[in-house]
Amino acid sequence: MINRQMTPMTPLSDMRRDHSPAVRLGHDAVSAVKLSQQLTADIDAWAETHQITRSDAISRLLAIGLHASRPPAMTQPKLRDPVAIEQNAIQLIDQMLDPSLPADERERRIRRLVEGPAEFAGERIDLPRHSG
Structure with missing residues (x-):
């Protein structure tokens, strides 16, 4: 079937329960999202900095976020050796x-994070205990 604009109509099999058309091959989905005013302002500022539209900014930011949170392709075996754990950290x-x-x-920042604050040295289970 063809509608008045001479574009193919979406077959009933491609309709979702909410009666909106499903994403068709070769077409990007359009999604409505609820954003706070502050988040919208932050997105608009990011979009302006990158000279793109809000829609493109949201797409790019989502892609960046999803890529950043992807688990590693191959999970590393559990480390049991304290030296290996420290090296990994x-x-x-x-x-x-x-x-x-x-x-x-x-180096200073790495050491500070790996060793932790001095006031907690007595609580660490990976350090030898000094009997006093």
Whole structure:
């Protein structure tokens, strides 16, 4: 069947329960989302910075967020060796730090996060206990 604009009509089999057309092959879905005023303002600012529309900004930000939260393709085996655990932690922290930091500052921050605050050293189970 053809409608008045001479475009193919959506067959009934492609209709969802809410009577909106399902996404057809080759067409992007249009989704309505409820956003707070602050979130909308933040998205608009991001869109303006990147010189794109709000719709494109939402799509890109969702893609960035989904990509960032994807689990690793291959799960790493559980580490039981304390040295291996520490090395893994150092590696992960190093990846998160700003690459423009000087090497000594990066090392200081990594050590601070791996070793933790001095006031908690007595609570750590991975450190030897000093009998007093």
